[in-house]
Amino acid sequence: MNEVIHEQAAAKVAHHTGYSPGLEGVIAGESEICQVDEGDSGLRYRGYAIGDLADWSSFEEVAHLLLVGRLPTGTELHTFSDLIMRNRQLPDPVERFLETLRPGLHQMDVLRTGMSLLGMTDPDAQDASPESTLRKSIRLLGQVPCLVAECHRRLAGGQPVTRDHSGGFAEHLLRLIVGELRGELGSAMTQALNVSLILYAEHEFNASTFSARVTASTLTDLHGALTAAVATLKGPLHGGANEAVASMLIEIGTPERAESWVRNALASKHRVMGFGHRVLKQGDARSTIIQRHAERLSRLCHDGRWYDIASTIDRIMLVEKGLRPNLDFYTAVAYLLMSIPAELSTPLFVCSRITGWCAHVMEQQQHNRLIRPRARYTGPSPRTYEPLHRRI
Numbered sequence: 076m077n078e079v080i081h082e083q084a085a086a087k088v089a090h091h092t093g094y095s096p097g098l099e100g101v102i103a104g105e106s107e108i109c110q111v112d113e114g115d116s117g118l119r120y121r122g123y124a125i126g127d128l129a130d131w132s133s134f135e136e137v138a139h140l141l142l143v144g145r146l147p148t149g150t151e152l153h154t155f156s157d158l159i160m161r162n163r164q165l166p167d168p169v170e171r172f173l174e175t176l177r178p179g180l181h182q183m184d185v186l187r188t189g190m191s192l193l194g195m196t197d198p199d200a201q202d203a204s205p206e207s208t209l210r211k212s213i214r215l216l217g218q219v220p221c222l223v224a225e226c227h228r229r230l231a232g233g234q235p236v237t238r239d240h241s242g243g244f245a246e247h248l249l250r251l252i253v254g255e256l257r258g259e260l261g262s263a264m265t266q267a268l269n270v271s272l273i274l275y276a277e278h279e280f281n282a283s284t285f286s287a288r289v290t291a292s293t294l295t296d297l298h299g300a301l302t303a304a305v306a307t308l309k310g311p312l313h314g315g316a317n318e319a320v321a322s323m324l325i326e327i328g329t330p331e332r333a334e335s336w337v338r339n340a341l342a343s344k345h346r347v348m349g350f351g352h353r354v355l356k357q358g359d360a361r362s363t364i365i366q367r368h369a370e371r372l373s374r375l376c377h378d379g380r381w382y383d384i385a386s387t388i389d390r391i392m393l394v395e396k397g398l399r400p401n402l403d404f405y406t407a408v409a410y411l412l413m414s415i416p417a418e419l420s421t422p423l424f425v426c427s428r429i430t431g432w433c434a435h436v437m438e439q440q441q442h443n444r445l446i447r448p449r450a451r452y453t454g455p456s457p458r459t460y461e462p463l464h465r466r467i
């Protein structure tokens with residue numbers, strides 16, 4: 076009996092002193108929203124396989140699934156999409172902030188401040204009820220694409236691309252950024268963007284979502300949690316990687332230069348952006364899906380340059396490092412073919428990931444426990460304090 080108690084106590088101590096750098100492999104909470112699994116079950120949002128969602132859903136259906144907890148009926152989808160559409164405008168203080176922007180700023184910095192301003196001006200700012208948090212989440216799905224497009228226009232110069240705020244989420248977003256697109260190519264691009272938004276919507280306890288949950292766990296407001304999330308997403312080890320991949324493909328320029336470029340990068344011990352993943356060591360199921368769309372767009376655009384550069388890098392990274400592409404890699408190819416500027420890659424990630432972030436903030440609020448882990452102390456051992464006049 077004593078032995079059992081002793082073993083239990085030892086396990087408890089090990090549990091409390093266990094340390095995993097970067098929290099690798101640590102279960103830091105429970106969630107019903109998304110299952111990230113390299114095994115047979117693959118990636119699922121609330122039980123639905125990512126491949127089925129990407130093949131059959133609109134982004135709005137997936138946003139409803141993540142935020143409300145179930146796929147919408149036709150009537151529910153209509154109401155939900157209409158609510159998003161009616162929020163495609165920015166409050167005056169945000170418009171005035173955007174008027175102060177000058178070229179040279181990083182779009183993610185502007186977005187972070189814009190998110191904070193949207194919180195300050197939100198009509199439900201002081202209401203933390205679940206109903207209000209859902210209203211705010213849906214409002215953001217209308218506002219953030221307008222913020223992204225308007226910010227880009229101010230930084231890159233030029234007139235508003237469109238004043239037409241009708242249409243589905245992907246169609247509207249593409250129109251805001253690159254203008255009206257028609258024909259087979261236009262519909263293939265809208266479809267590819269819709270799929271990329273679905274793939275980007277949610278991924279369990281990734282760094283930006285965890286950041287949002289840590290922030291929300293203090294019982295602060297939704298926009299505060301999302302401001303932290305935007306700041307976290309910007310980093311090149313996380314969401315910023317998609318912009319870095321686009322810049323890398325542009326820098327390489329031609330398929331003939333790809334092999335020597337990547338070999339030099341590896342010889343210099345540089346990380347090649349868009350490869351590797353903290354959890355998905357055998358490959359990212361989302362990458363295969365977006366790769367199909369990138370390949371299709373290459374054919375329709377009669378422009379195989381980006382896809383060929385990417386496939387060369389992909390081949391060499393597998394042979395030399397055993398690393399496979401993550402979602403960001405072939406997404407960059409698809410975005411370049413849609414004429415989406417590299418610097419808009421991470422802001423587009425934001426437009427989609429709002430859904431995952433908001434779903435996680437709501438889940439955190441429903442079962443809240445302050446997130447406050449411990450640190451293992453590695454500083455100096457106790458020492459004697461010297462008053463200022465005795466220090467030399």
Ligand SMILES: CC(=O)SCCNC(=O)CCNC(=O)[C@H](O)C(C)(C)COP(=O)(O)OP(=O)(O)OC[C@H]1O[C@@H](n2cnc3c(N)ncnc32)[C@H](O)[C@@H]1OP(=O)(O)O
Pocket residue numbers: 311312313314316345346347348349350351352353354396398401402403
């Ligand atoms: C949507 C997303 O956020 S997906 C992630 C997007 N980020 C990127 O694409 C950035 C590039 N990738 C990386 O930096 C990493 O793979 C991460 C940060 C995503 C995951 O990293 P970790 O799980 O911490 O793996 P870790 O950093 O320990 O790498 C393990 C080994 O693989 C190497 N490695 C990992 N990724 C890469 C890469 N992209 N290029 C070259 N080598 C790499 C590391 O150098 C390390 O090698 P070593 O053991 O010889 O030192």
Ligand SMILES: O=C([O-])CC(=O)C(=O)O
Pocket residue numbers: 275277278280281282353354401402
């Ligand atoms: O899960 C992660 O660490 C990163 C990622 O793929 C995502 O956020 O989509």
